Structures are given as C-alpha cells and as structure tokens.
Amino acid sequence: MSGTGGSRTGRSRAGVPAWAVLRSEWTKLRSVRSTWWCTVVYLVVVVAFGWLAAASTPAAVRADLAVGVAMTGFGFGQLVLVVLGVLAVSAEFATGSALVSLTVVPRRTRLLAAKTVVVAGWAALLTTVLALSCWLAARTLTAVPGGVPLGDPDVLRELGLQVASAVLVTVLAVGLGTVLRSTAGGVGLGVALVFVLPPVLALAGGEPASRVSQGLPALRVGEDAFLAVPTAWPVGLVVCGAWALGAWAIGSVLLERRDV
C-alpha cells in the first residue's frame, strides 16, 4: 500500500499520524450546532456578568481585585464547559457514531486524547479571549490606584487561573462523559461536583464538610469561590488537576476495555 498518510511525518510504523486524528476531531467539534450554542452562551454570560460587575464596582484597592470582580461571570459561565466536554463524548454514544469512530480509529486512548486536546483547546482559546475582555472591563470601569496594567503579576495570575480552570473543568467533563457515556449523567455529576456540592457543603458547616468542600473541583479553582469554602489557589489548582486527570484516566481505561 502506498502510504500517503505516513509520508508527511515519515513515521510509517506508527500508522496514521496523530495530527490526522486531531484534525478529524476538530471537524467533529465545529460541525455540530451544540458547540456553537455552548460558545455563544459562554461568551454572552461571562461578558455580560463581567461588565455589569465591573460597572457596579467604581473603585478597588488593588488591580487583581478589580479584575477578580470583573470575572464573576466565570462562576456560572464555566458550567457551559461541563456541557461542552461531556457532549463531546456522550453525543457519540447517544447517536451511535462511536461505533464508526472507534472502527476507524481503533487506538481508543489516542482518539480520546485527540478529542480532549481539541475540546480543551477550544475552551482555553475562548477563556483567554473572555479573560482579556474581563480585564478590559476592569480597566475601563473600575478605578484602581496605579491603574490595571495587564503586565501586573497578580492580574496575570488571575487571568491565567481562569484559563487553567477552564481547561481542567473541560478535561474533567470529557472524563465524566467517557465514564458515564450519558449526557444527562455526565452533565448532572459534573455540575454537582463543580457547582452544587461545594457551596452546599460550605453551608452545611462544620469542619469535615468544609474539608470535603475544599477537596472538590470547584469552578475557578477555589479562588474567590462562589459561596464555597475558599481555598488557596495553588491548592485549588492541584485539587482540580487531580480530579480532571483522575476522571480522564478512568475514562480512558474504561474506553479501552469496554465493548462499544
């Protein structure tokens, strides 16, 4: 067989090159309407909340606090990423297209990795644009001594954490979708983990409840958590990262082992 597929990378032994699967997954993502609905809702919710919050905050003492207020919308908006991540996998099983996908790419972990890179990459791109819009809102509408420079390390950290949180939430959602293979189940569990349980446990009060709450992958990696028990951001990042990697790893093992 003439290997036009292998010629581009020169690694014929590896068979189909990795970029091919990435390209295919990108076509999958952009050729369904749900992707564009999720994108529009994410953009509208975060921008609207951000500019409203910044407008109602005339002044702040520090630049990162002003930016933090403008990013309030992410607390709700990133729920969309749970839907986007779960759907990327569960829609394949719901429609039966997983049968075809796994036939043409029988190396299942590679397929899942490509899907995750594409969906998480899209989430990262959108979140970067949104975070910059939030920074712009804070700079425009909130008075801070010394202004709100983009180069401020604390401002950059705030913005970076949002992008990291978006990527981790999306990876977690892809993992949940792969484990549960169901849109309702995946979105339900995902929303419970990142949005419902953290504040519920915080309200329940008591030391054990708040410890558990801090161990959940709350949106915005625990920084300025919405009604949840606050966590230092490095701890929040590690907790969210562990959940995301854990769910993804379980998902990939199950995907390799289970029948379609």
Add this chain to the structure above:
Amino acid sequence: MLARVIELDGLTKQYRDRVAVDGLTVHIRPGRVTGFLGPNGSGKTTTMRCVLGLTRPTAGSATVLGVPYRQLDHPMRRVGALVDPRARHPGRTAYQHLAVLAQSNALPMRRVDEVVELVGLDSVAHERVRGFSLGMGQRLGIAAALLGDPEVLLLDEPVNGLDPEGIRWVRELLRTLAAEGRTVLVSSHLMSEMEDTADHLVVLGRGRLLADVSIADLLGAHAAVRVRSPEAPMLSAALRDAGAHVTLEVDGALRVERLDAARVGDVAFAARVRVHELTRVVASLEAAYLELTGEDVEYRAGAR
C-alpha cells in the same frame, strides 16, 4: 495473496445471560463474496463487531490480515466496514460525516467526493443526515466503508431498507469489488438477498456454525430428481434398492434424492419400468437455508 484474510478461531462471546457466539471457527477468503447468513439473533452482528475490535470476545480470537483489528496501522486503508447505518451524528451533513472519517485516517479529501458520487448521494451531500431514510443511511455507510479503498470489506446487513434498484446496485458493487480480488463479507438474515450475490455462504444459528459451503455445493446437496411412472411402486422399490431416498409427491410423481437423473433413468430401465417424466429439480436456496436453520431459529412466532 493471503488465503485467510479474516480468521476466526473458536470465537465466543458470552453475555450475562446468553451466548451470542459459540466457538466459531471460520476463515474468509479473498476474491469472492462471502454471505454471512443466519436468522435474527444468531450472532452475525456480534461476530462482525468482534472482528472489528468493537466487542471483546470472551474466548477465542478474530484476526484480519493476520493481526487483531485494533493493531492495524491504517485501518481504513485495509478494512472498510459498515456496522450500523444509523451510526452517525444527525446534525452533520453527509459530506461532514465522511470528511471526519477521511481526516481521521489521513485520507485525501478528494476521496470524499469520489465515494459520494459512487453511492449516488451527490444531490444530498450537504444536507444534514437527520432527514436521511434508512436506504440513504445505507448508501452513506457504504460510502464510508469504501473511503480508504480497502482490500477487505465487512458489511452488516447493507441492503436492509434499500429499494429494489438499490439492492441491485449493492449486488453489482459487491461482485465488482470481489472480482478485483478484495475480500467481501456481507451479512444478511434473508437468503433471497444472497442469491446472485454471494459465492460462498457461512451460516450461523444461535451463535454456532451451521454451514461453511459454496452456493454450488449447497444447491447440489439439496438437488433432487422428479420422476413419473405408471408403475410408481415398482420404480420406488427399485430406486430404494439403489440407495435413493424416495418420497411421493402430491401429483403422484416421485421425488428422488441422492441419485442423479441419469442414474434414475438407468435404474428404471434395468427394472423394466416405463418412465413418463424425468426432471432435474434445482433446489431453491431459500428451501436449503430454511432446512439448515429450521432447528436454530432463536425467535419464532408461537415458540415457547
């Protein structure tokens, strides 16, 4: 050329409460259309999914081109499969569906245009597949299977839902592909769909192999001779002495199995019996198939 393109060795798939495939050992050869026949629920789909690495066998093995399917380097260039005509995202267009598949195996995009034209979906290529009929879904599935110009084709019930023109088209397509030296395995639960299509049959019943036979042999095994004589009882006795299996038909003629027409004539001459009619009866494939699977139908009306 590899003589055993698809090799099943003791393939078994047990679900919690039933055995779907039970110790199946078959080799599928290239250059001919192999019909994979069996009643509904006899294990055809499970077997095909085991071959494609979608379903993990409980015991035994299935290989394609000498390796387990999941180890193939360029799956679509080697094996084309139609697993389920409904296996597609309803929101994508036919073109997008095929583009996703072509890209995943680094196939050139011109192949998408080629197969769309080949299966006759040009006019609806840019419509969402949500509104596709079962027949259009089958054509889309066949297009997907042909994308990589593969040497092996596995098609699960490809003519289900097609109109007569579509059935004839699939039949000619499969025969052409086999004539090019490719290996074609096509399943069906209807023998009538296999007539004039398959050269060889693999018949399943309740997950077990019932027959692995060429169409010619199957027909030969069920052929008979019809003979009419005014002295039927005498002729019948003489034929039985010669080793034939003889039954009386409603119009008084004798149906003779296990002897060919020439032998029947010779026996009659030797017994000095007058013969008024001597006809070779070609068995219908349908009758042969029903005889094979009669005991092994999983779901039968009125069955206990």
